[in-house]
Amino acid sequence: MIVNEMMFQTAAQNICEVGRFLYSKGWCPATSSNFSVRIDQDYAAITASGKHKGELTEEDILLIDLNGKAIQSNLKSSAETFLHTGLYQRDKAIKSVLHTHSVNATVLSRLYEKQGFIRVEDFEVLKALPNIETHETFLNIPIFLNTQDIATLSKEVDQYLDNNPHTFGYCIAGHGFYTWGNNLNAARRHIEAFEFLFECAILEMQLQCKSNAS
Amino acid sequence: MIVNEMMFQTAAQNICEVGRFLYSKGWCPATSSNFSVRIDQDYAAITASGKHKGELTEEDILLIDLNGKAIQSNLKSSAETFLHTGLYQRDKAIKSVLHTHSVNATVLSRLYEKQGFIRVEDFEVLKALPNIETHETFLNIPIFLNTQDIATLSKEVDQYLDNNPHTFGYCIAGHGFYTWGNNLNAARRHIEAFEFLFECAILEMQLQCKSNAS
Amino acid sequence: MIVNEMMFQTAAQNICEVGRFLYSKGWCPATSSNFSVRIDQDYAAITASGKHKGELTEEDILLIDLNGKAIQSNLKSSAETFLHTGLYQRDKAIKSVLHTHSVNATVLSRLYEKQGFIRVEDFEVLKALPNIETHETFLNIPIFLNTQDIATLSKEVDQYLDNNPHTFGYCIAGHGFYTWGNNLNAARRHIEAFEFLFECAILEMQLQCKSNAS
Amino acid sequence: MIVNEMMFQTAAQNICEVGRFLYSKGWCPATSSNFSVRIDQDYAAITASGKHKGELTEEDILLIDLNGKAIQSNLKSSAETFLHTGLYQRDKAIKSVLHTHSVNATVLSRLYEKQGFIRVEDFEVLKALPNIETHETFLNIPIFLNTQDIATLSKEVDQYLDNNPHTFGYCIAGHGFYTWGNNLNAARRHIEAFEFLFECAILEMQLQCKSNAS
Numbered sequence: 001m002i003v004n005e006m007m008f009q010t011a012a013q014n015i016c017e018v019g020r021f022l023y024s025k026g027w028c029p030a031t032s033s034n035f036s037v038r039i040d041q042d043y044a045a046i047t048a049s050g051k052h053k054g055e056l057t058e059e060d061i062l063l064i065d066l067n068g069k070a071i072q073s074n075l076k077s078s079a080e081t082f083l084h085t086g087l088y089q090r091d092k093a094i095k096s097v098l099h100t101h102s103v104n105a106t107v108l109s110r111l112y113e114k115q116g117f118i119r120v121e122d123f124e125v126l127k128a129l130p131n132i133e134t135h136e137t138f139l140n141i142p143i144f145l146n147t148q149d150i151a152t153l154s155k156e157v158d159q160y161l162d163n164n165p166h167t168f169g170y171c172i173a174g175h176g177f178y179t180w181g182n183n184l185n186a187a188r189r190h191i192e193a194f195e196f197l198f199e200c201a202i203l204e205m206q207l208q209c210k211s212n213a214s
Numbered sequence: 215m216i217v218n219e220m221m222f223q224t225a226a227q228n229i230c231e232v233g234r235f236l237y238s239k240g241w242c243p244a245t246s247s248n249f250s251v252r253i254d255q256d257y258a259a260i261t262a263s264g265k266h267k268g269e270l271t272e273e274d275i276l277l278i279d280l281n282g283k284a285i286q287s288n289l290k291s292s293a294e295t296f297l298h299t300g301l302y303q304r305d306k307a308i309k310s311v312l313h314t315h316s317v318n319a320t321v322l323s324r325l326y327e328k329q330g331f332i333r334v335e336d337f338e339v340l341k342a343l344p345n346i347e348t349h350e351t352f353l354n355i356p357i358f359l360n361t362q363d364i365a366t367l368s369k370e371v372d373q374y375l376d377n378n379p380h381t382f383g384y385c386i387a388g389h390g391f392y393t394w395g396n397n398l399n400a401a402r403r404h405i406e407a408f409e410f411l412f413e414c415a416i417l418e419m420q421l422q423c424k425s426n427a428s
Numbered sequence: 429m430i431v432n433e434m435m436f437q438t439a440a441q442n443i444c445e446v447g448r449f450l451y452s453k454g455w456c457p458a459t460s461s462n463f464s465v466r467i468d469q470d471y472a473a474i475t476a477s478g479k480h481k482g483e484l485t486e487e488d489i490l491l492i493d494l495n496g497k498a499i500q501s502n503l504k505s506s507a508e509t510f511l512h513t514g515l516y517q518r519d520k521a522i523k524s525v526l527h528t529h530s531v532n533a534t535v536l537s538r539l540y541e542k543q544g545f546i547r548v549e550d551f552e553v554l555k556a557l558p559n560i561e562t563h564e565t566f567l568n569i570p571i572f573l574n575t576q577d578i579a580t581l582s583k584e585v586d587q588y589l590d591n592n593p594h595t596f597g598y599c600i601a602g603h604g605f606y607t608w609g610n611n612l613n614a615a616r617r618h619i620e621a622f623e624f625l626f627e628c629a630i631l632e633m634q635l636q637c638k639s640n641a642s
Numbered sequence: 643m644i645v646n647e648m649m650f651q652t653a654a655q656n657i658c659e660v661g662r663f664l665y666s667k668g669w670c671p672a673t674s675s676n677f678s679v680r681i682d683q684d685y686a687a688i689t690a691s692g693k694h695k696g697e698l699t700e701e702d703i704l705l706i707d708l709n710g711k712a713i714q715s716n717l718k719s720s721a722e723t724f725l726h727t728g729l730y731q732r733d734k735a736i737k738s739v740l741h742t743h744s745v746n747a748t749v750l751s752r753l754y755e756k757q758g759f760i761r762v763e764d765f766e767v768l769k770a771l772p773n774i775e776t777h778e779t780f781l782n783i784p785i786f787l788n789t790q791d792i793a794t795l796s797k798e799v800d801q802y803l804d805n806n807p808h809t810f811g812y813c814i815a816g817h818g819f820y821t822w823g824n825n826l827n828a829a830r831r832h833i834e835a836f837e838f839l840f841e842c843a844i845l846e847m848q849l850q851c852k853s854n855a856s
Contacts, residue, residue, distance in 0.1 A: 190672075193671060243620045362561075388550050460770065531841045602766055634848055
């Protein structure tokens with residue numbers, strides 16, 4: 001193998017485990033979502049397309065180079081692989097990328113599609129994200145239009161991150177959510193924090209309904 | 215046995231497993247729901263009536279012919295068996311039928327009963343359904359009136375599918391949801407996708423409440 | 429022991445198991461709820477007061493007579509024991525009584541307290557209840573005012589059941605839900621059916637909010 | 643060790659277990675929340691900062707004195723440790739403190755931040771809290787403003803408890819919830835009761851939306 005076999009196996013096992021976790025949360029319906037872990041500066045392990053993410057085995061994980069090309073594998077990764085490799089290429093510190101499809105992220109991203117971002121503000125849980133030391137802040141989570149042209153979308157994301165380096169996650173409208181981290185646990189911590197914030201945002205909208213109506 | 219014994223056993227085991235899965239999702243309250251898997255061109259395995267779908271054992275699964283007649287069994291399948299066999303008769307490619315009773319499908323099917331369908335549009339998860347390659351599409355999920363006259367309902371479904379061949383699921387108002395697939399995993403993928411879409415539709419209605427009221 | 433030891437043990441084990449099930453559903457918060465199974469015409473097994481219902485062991489179950497008196501036990505059953513024994517006294521066919529505290533039952537029972545009942549209508553799942561053969565029917569689930577005077581409440585329930593024999597469950601406002609059955613599995617099936625109906629009723633109210641507001 | 647080693651180990655194991663429980667409920671997103679158990683009149687065991695509360699091991703628990711100082715450990719407890727030790731200092735009967743971050747507590751505490759408390763009234767489940775013998779009562783759950791200055795917040799809490807001794811839990815706006823008890827099980831019972839009451843309060847607001855709008 002072109003990379004250290006044991007590193008690949010560990011990455012594959014960790015991806016399977018995070019898949020079971022994220023699926024159990026209800027964030028990967030049907031065979032949606034894809035997850036990757038960087039192996040070294042040139043390669044990453046990623047989920048094959050079309051697999052049920054709650055039931056992944058090591059046979060469902062393939063090695064890709066950072067151009068998204070499958071290495072010595074008959075498996076095919078998702079068309080969205082470029083959204084993973086684009087992040088690995090732009091920042092060596094990024095070691096894992098997680099893409100999920102929760103109901104909350106999907107619905108919020110459609111609702112705020114025109115505005116282009118979801119704003120969350122003054123939550124203590126914001127401190128679970130990098131470089132945030134106080135709740136007295138806000139975060140704009142960008143929303144990109146959904147498209148089947150992933151190469152173009154990847155460039156848009158790249159450009160956005162150039163202009164907004166303190167970004168740790170984005171939505172694609174009606175599609176889902178991407179986050180990443182300096183290791184798989186950090187990426188998982190981020191997704192939990194973002195999904196918590198999405199759930200709070202939605203519940204606040206539902207309750208404001210009440211106060212607005214009355 | 216009139217069919218390959220091992221094929222029946224495998225089908226029965228798979229039905230028990232999918233029952234535990236679907237029950238764990240909350241889509242089979244009480245002893246509702248029924249599931250089937252085609253054995254060959256003439257026979258299918260199906261759940262017996264009145265069993266708790268989260269606790270199925272192989273003894274709860276019976277063999278039926280495609281007229282819904284129990285073969286060498288004292289078990290009785292549900293009156294709705296004809297909705298399963300009707301699908302197997304019309305399309306040889308259908309290998310599994312799943313019928314569930316989620317709260318969301320039940321409530322949406324009552325809410326849109328007069329309209330006759332639930333429309334879902336522009337969701338990436340639509341691509342989990344057969345022959346859908348882009349999110350830029352919509353799906354009308356038909357709603358049939360509930361009835362205890364299953365033979366007539368089966369004919370209505372048949373006629374609808376003649377006119378709308380690209381249909382992969384339907385609701386019965388105040389009752390539940392039917393979907394199917396070219397194998398049990400495909401049928402399960404479809405149900406996860408449809409239930410995700412139902413949940414999105416409901417959440418969007420709840421949040422539009424807010425924007426409408428304000 | 430005054431009853432068959434093995435029958436008591438089996439009843440106790442079944443109560444522990446149903447406790448884990450009902451707790452896992454979220455219907456027994458904190459140390460709320462109590463469950464009983466009839467042993468014979470004179471005695472029943474019931475949960476001791478103040479135990480966590482998701483973690484019951486056989487040591488948490490005591491024998492009572494149908495006047496609610498603990499038999500050869502230092503355990504104390506809940507003050508609400510009389511609501512169990514009242515049902516066993518009035519109908520020999522009742523073999524199990526389950527009392528739970530779901531959020532949905534609690535909130536609906538407060539919302540409809542003045543009306544005195546919750547009406548559910550035209551749901552297929554109604555057929556999970558005894559003697560209901562079609563969805564084309566309705567059910568009024570009675571709501572009693574909450575009180576710490578259980579003896580009086582027990583009489584009120586008794587009188588209601590005299591006048592409304594086709595009743596399989598009732599709410600106490602702001603408190604919880606009671607159901608029963610001809611065996612423990614039947615009682616469990618009823619609670620699943622009622623909780624499904626409560627969830628549908630609440631979701632329909634939330635969505636009607638939308639249509640009313642718009 | 644400065645305290646009985648076995649008592650510390652037991653406390654640490656119990657904290658890990660309650661962490662798995664509270665995480666499974668969804669009340670500790672990402673690496674939020676912290677839990678402690680008093681060892682004796684001078685020391686307590688507490689979770690280290692930054693750990694995932696659903697996956698705690700004994701290595702994640704440290705000993706602190708009641709000034710919040712880590713004893714013979716390289717682990718660091720949260721800045722909020724003072725909110726734990728402040729409670730242990732003021733009341734010898736307090737043996738465990740649990741701090742969680744549920745969506746419901748977070749959202750309610752923001753919604754009622756100006757009012758300064760959440761009122762819950764006439765719920766049977768109130769009897770799960772100390773010294774409450776009837777549902778015919780109400781509880782005001784105080785809400786403190788969020789701050790990164792924990793020492794000052796701890797004093798505010800202390801002052802509030804001086805004036806309101808029958809308090810068993812409080813919120814910090816946009817942050818989370820604190821409760822405690824005379825042992826870990828009591829603290830856990832309280833959190834279940836409070837979260838149940840929060841969920842009821844939210845659902846009632848959502849349904850009043852409907853009645854207000856119509």
